[in-house]
Every structure is written in structure tokens, then in C-alpha cells.
Amino acid sequence: MTPEQRDLARHALGLDGRRKRSYRNHFVTGPGASDHAAWMAMRDAGLAWRRKGSNLLTSGYDLFGLTLQGARAALEPGETLCSEDFPKQN
Template identity: 40%
Template sequence: MTALSPRQRALARQALGFPNARNKSFRNRFLASYRAGDYDHWLRLVDEGLADHGPIIKGMVRFWLTRKGAEAALEAG
């Protein structure tokens, strides 16, 4: 079991498209400004092998969860 901080869990669940009426994931992406606070949370997820990212383009970075990260986001907590 991988422990996520409350903010990391919220970001990961948002990347997966939760909450939604069908309670099913319909995406796996999050676009963050490298200057914003969410960027640092995502980098920690990357360091832990729970997410990956693309290059910085126009000040924005696209992040996505690995399978391990998605499973951690869906764990009760």
C-alpha cells in the first residue's frame, strides 16, 4: 500500500476524473503550471514511481499516473 498525502490523493483522483456520476475513471492526465504548488506534489509522485510527465511546454507540464499511482489513488483513505 502506498501512502498519499491528502493533496496528492485529491490531485491523483482529479487526474482520473473523479468524482463523477458514474464513479468510473475516464481519463488519466493533469496539466500543471511548473510555477504552481501542484507541480511540486506531482514531482513527488513521479519520484515515488506513481506518476510520469512530459516536457515543460509554455510553462505547463502534463502529468499522468502509473498503474501503481492509479491504484493508490483508488485505495480507501
């Protein structure tokens, strides 16, 4: 995971350096946006998933989220993942 991807992953999880536990797992972006290629690369590496844009839910933009592997790679020491977003954290 590149530093840019890690920053995007932390944002998707709601981790800002003050919180010690994630509270979400989503990021909305679309082709042509500066962060879309980084999310596609994370998806291709198995660190994220993608749902193609929906006009109803995301105004046509893609919805990304992290896999457990990707989320764990974004954590700082002492941080944890929300069990609602990642119920199988073995």
C-alpha cells in the first residue's frame, strides 16, 4: 500500500489520528478524479472492493470500501476496526 493509498484508506475508515477505532468503511469517487486510480489499484491488489456508480445512491460515482486485509494495513498501533464493518476480524 502506497502512502497515498494508506491516507485514502484511513479516510475511508474515519481514522484521523484522534480516533482509535474505525467507524465507517466507504469512499465515493469516480473516473477522472485524482484518487480514483489509487482506489482501482487497491481493488486490483485485493485491498479494496468496488461497486460501480449508482445514480440513486452515489450520483453515478463508484463506491469503494476496504477488505479486512486493506483495513488492517491502514491501522496505526493501538487502533482497531469496528466490528460492525468487519465482523470477522480473526
